[in-house]
Structure formats: structure tokens, C-alpha cells
Amino acid sequence: MMAKAFRIHPDDNVAVLLDDCAPGPVAVLGAGGMAEICATAAIKSGHKVALVGIEAGRPIVKYGQRIGHATQPIEPGQWVHLHNCASDYDERSATLDGQTGAPTDTRYE
Amino acid sequence: MSNAVATWQGYLRADGRKGIRNLALVIYTVKCAQHVAHAIAAGEPDTHVLGFSGCYDNAYAIRLMLALARHPNVGAVLSVGLGCEYTQPERISEAVRKSGRPAEGFFIQDAGGTGRSIAKGKESLARLRAQARAGARRVPMGLADLTVGCECGGSDGTSGLAGNPVVGAFFDLLVDGGGCAVFEETVELIGLREVLLARAASGAVRAELAAAYDKAVEYCRSVRQYSASPGNFAGGLTTIEEKSLGALAKSGARPIQGVLKVAEPPRGPGLWLLDSVPDPHFMQFGYTNPNDSEGIMDLMAAGAQVVLFVTGRGSVIGSPIAPLVKITGNAQTFRRMQEDMDFDASRVLTGERTLEQAAGELRDLVARVAAGRPSKPESLGHREYFIMYKHQDPPSRAAGCRD
Numbered sequence: 169m170m171a172k173a174f175r176i177h178p179d180d181n182v183a184v185l186l187d188d189c190a191p192g193p194v195a196v197l198g199a200g201g202m203a204e205i206c207a208t209a210a211i212k213s214g215h216k217v218a219l220v221g222i223e224a225g226r227p228i229v230k231y232g233q234r235i236g237h238a239t240q241p242i243e244p245g246q247w248v249h250l251h252n253c254a255s256d257y258d259e260r261s262a263t264l265d266g267q268t269g270a271p272t273d274t275r276y277e
Numbered sequence: 278m279s280n281a282v283a284t285w286q287g288y289l290r291a292d293g294r295k296g297i298r299n300l301a302l303v304i305y306t307v308k309c310a311q312h313v314a315h316a317i318a319a320g321e322p323d324t325h326v327l328g329f330s331g332c333y334d335n336a337y338a339i340r341l342m343l344a345l346a347r348h349p350n351v352g353a354v355l356s357v358g359l360g361c362e363y364t365q366p367e368r369i370s371e372a373v374r375k376s377g378r379p380a381e382g383f384f385i386q387d388a389g390g391t392g393r394s395i396a397k398g399k400e401s402l403a404r405l406r407a408q409a410r411a412g413a414r415r416v417p418m419g420l421a422d423l424t425v426g427c428e429c430g431g432s433d434g435t436s437g438l439a440g441n442p443v444v445g446a447f448f449d450l451l452v453d454g455g456g457c458a459v460f461e462e463t464v465e466l467i468g469l470r471e472v473l474l475a476r477a478a479s480g481a482v483r484a485e486l487a488a489a490y491d492k493a494v495e496y497c498r499s500v501r502q503y504s505a506s507p508g509n510f511a512g513g514l515t516t517i518e519e520k521s522l523g524a525l526a527k528s529g530a531r532p533i534q535g536v537l538k539v540a541e542p543p544r545g546p547g548l549w550l551l552d553s554v555p556d557p558h559f560m561q562f563g564y565t566n567p568n569d570s571e572g573i574m575d576l577m578a579a580g581a582q583v584v585l586f587v588t589g590r591g592s593v594i595g596s597p598i599a600p601l602v603k604i605t606g607n608a609q610t611f612r613r614m615q616e617d618m619d620f621d622a623s624r625v626l627t628g629e630r631t632l633e634q635a636a637g638e639l640r641d642l643v644a645r646v647a648a649g650r651p652s653k654p655e656s657l658g659h660r661e662y663f664i665m666y667k668h669q670d671p672p673s674r675a676a677g678c679r680d
Contacts, residue, residue, distance in 0.1 A: 174438060174626065176438070184434045184435075184438060184513070185434070185513070186626055212513065213434070213435075213513070213607075213609070214433045214434025214435055214512045214513030214514075214589065214607070215434060215513035216434070216513060216515065228515075228516075230519055230522065231437070231522040231523075233468075233469070233472065233518070233522055234468070234518065235468070235515070235516050235518040235519035235522065236515060236516040236518055236519065248515065249510075249513070249515050250510060250515055253515045253516065254516070255503070255515075255516035255517050255518060256468065256516075256518065257467050257468060257494070257497070257498075257503060257516075257517055257518065258467075258497075258503040258505065258516065258517045259501075260501065260502065260503070261503070261505060261510065261515075261516065261517070264507065264510055265507075267511070268507060268510075268511050269506070269507035269508065269509065269510025269511040269512075270507045271507065
């Protein structure tokens, strides 16, 4: 069965994965009338996939609202997370491990 | 989903508020009294414990403890101290007695050590519980008598999609039914200033919301920590703005009636925002929300008889005093941690339920818990609590000090 993603608002340039997906087509439910997107990599449930190309510095939009900005060019179908999207406020989050979210800036010694 | 308006038998308190449980509460006034307090409560039915760790007292913590001691679900209070600390058990007892509840307190040093204090505490507790039972006035209660709090913790990508929107739709039902809904975590409204202000019930409330928002942003900036955890990022949330949009969904769509400080009850029915962020003070007391239990205490101190907790990743915590009801929008989490989860909101994502149907089911669940059925964390014995040093300017109204 094809993995599903959900686009919350028609202005959103990302959708949230409802299932873990493999590279390949993912059904897009929700707002905006887009049928599917081709994921360029495996993406976990709850994470975001880009629905369109996003230039570096441009807003990432979810819920119809800006949730941060692209830190590098993002292709349609790419996983959008800490490696290519940053908060406009929270600087520490850019230092976290992209897979686990664990901090990398605290010493244990 | 039934459309019948649920009613059940509650407990009428002297201040006019109604409780859904008739609990005895053991409070310790310093870390040194923690073991004795828990030993007194061990094996005693309907008896919960909370306490404050510090030897130096703190006005915020005392206001919070008094609000919890005079919570509608509490019928009697025993306060236990060591004897060296600043916070005074007998002062707590006096304030609680003025609220119409039986209360006693003592110092462990005066009682003669651990064993004698446990024995003395158990005798005292038996007396207090008997008084609370004898003095209980049972009255009919419905949704309009409820204050329900909501917090999210262990959020993931499903929290803003399913868990929090279902709570938001339930909050709309609660508010429309004449009840009180309280949401908090102003540090999880980052980036949403205009979205938040548009929800104000009046121009005055708009100014209150703006002040609370600006304080939260400035506080996060100054302590260099935003309210997001490694689990949030692992669950797919990338920024605090994204987490905030999901968090705001739990507030539903009704106008916000005002901002409450900690230990201040709502000033009328409707939807309220609780501000637990410290106010400026010469002592910076650190992080505003160091863990989820801290926020749950604040919601209970606003008078919430039930607290909803939305978790995507799967939290197992509970709370003393007010039952915690666990809601997840993550189907895998619901399956994996079913013994801890009360409500599966993921069904709105699969199309098995509409948002309105799920909100109605949640309302029915809240009514069943209010009528006496234990929530999952309650029946598992989870009673986590956390009271921290903090400063807030005292609420302008007499809340938390109605004595």
C-alpha cells in the first residue's frame, strides 16, 4: 500500500508523513488537491516531505504559517528537517543530531 | 456519540467549586520530609502526596501549594515538615482550614523522628479522612461545572495533526456548554504573535496576550533554550514555530477570555491562557517549564478537576489531585503503549472518525472519568509532581489567597 502524507493548508510547501515511506511515490491527502509526491529518500512517519522546490532562505510553510526557513536549496520530494530547515528563533536546534534530536553541544567529561 | 448531557455526583466545597474526587493530600515542606510524607501516605486509599524541595521558602511555590491544597478535588490536608525549613506546615494548615477543609500539620523533629512521625501522620490522616468523608456534600455536576486543563508533552508530527485538534474541538464543546478550558505553555506559541492576538475576546485581552507572548519570547531568548526536546525533533518536528502551531491547535477556536497567572482561577467561563513564565526578578530561576509535570501542576492550580495530556511519542506520567487523561494522535504509540493511553485520536487521520465525532467521544470519556472511573495513569498509580522555585508577580486578583 502506498504511504500517505497529509498537507494541512493549501499554502503549505511541505506535507507530514502519516506512514514511514520508502523512496518513490507517496499519496498526498488533505488540502491543495495534489495527488502524490515522489519521495527522494526514506522518510519516517511524522516527518515532513517537500511538495515543491524551495530556495535557500525561503520560508517553510505548514498550517499556512511560516515555521522557519530553508538553509539550503530543497528539491520536491526531499525530507525537510534540521539539516535543511532552521527556526527563525531557536539557534540551539540547528546543533541537534538530525536523526535522534539529541544534543551535540553538551560535554560529558 | 451520545448527545445526552452527562451529569454525575460531585463534591461541593465551601467556596462553591465542585470536585470530582474527595482526596486527602499529604504535603511536605522540604526535601528532608519527603520520605516520611510518602511513608505516611503509603497504603492509604485516596491519599496523594506533593511537596516542595527547597529549605528557603518561595512565595510562588507557597501560592501554588495552597492552590493545590484548596483544589476542589481535595477534602483534607496533612502538612509535614522536618523542622529547620522556612516553609511552615502549620501556616499551610491554617490557610486550608479557612477554606472549610480539615487540616493538620507537624514537624518530624517535634514528633521524635521517622518511625514516630509516620505513626503520628497515619493517625492524623485517618482522622482527617474520616472528617472529609463525613463533611462531603454530594451534588449533581455537569460539564458546566468543569474546568479542564490541557498540556501536550512528548509531541511529534501527529500531535498538531490529530491529538491537539481533537482536544481543541472538545474545548469548543466544553466552552459552548458553559465550562472552563485552560491551556498553557506560552513558550510554545513562539512565532504566532498575530495568530494568538487574533483570538482575543476584547481589546484589553489582546494587550494581555501581547504582554504574555512578548515575555515568553524574551525569556526563551535570555535562557537560550526553547521549549522543544530531542524527542520532538526525532518525531519530525523541526522548529519551535512548527511545534507551537501544533500546540495552539489544542486551544480550539473560541475567543480567549484572558491570561491567568499560576494559582489564579479563571474569572468566568470560557477559554483561558495560563502564563507560567517567570516575571522579571533579581533571581533568575532558570527554565520556565523544566518538565511536563511542572505544567500539569499549574493547570491544576487554576482549578482544573481533569487535565488532558496529548502525547505523540508516548508519555507515561500521571498527576496527583486531578486525573490525567492521555490522548495520542499516533496510532503506533496507542498500540505500543495501550495500558497508558486513554484515547486514540489517530482515528481522525485514518478517516474512522470525524473531528466532531472524536471530540464528542472525548467529552464522554471526560464525563466518565469525572463520574469516578479512573483514567489510565490514575489506575496505574502515576502521581508525578514538581514544584519549583520561581517568581511571578502576585496575581492582581485575590486568587490563590482566598482566605
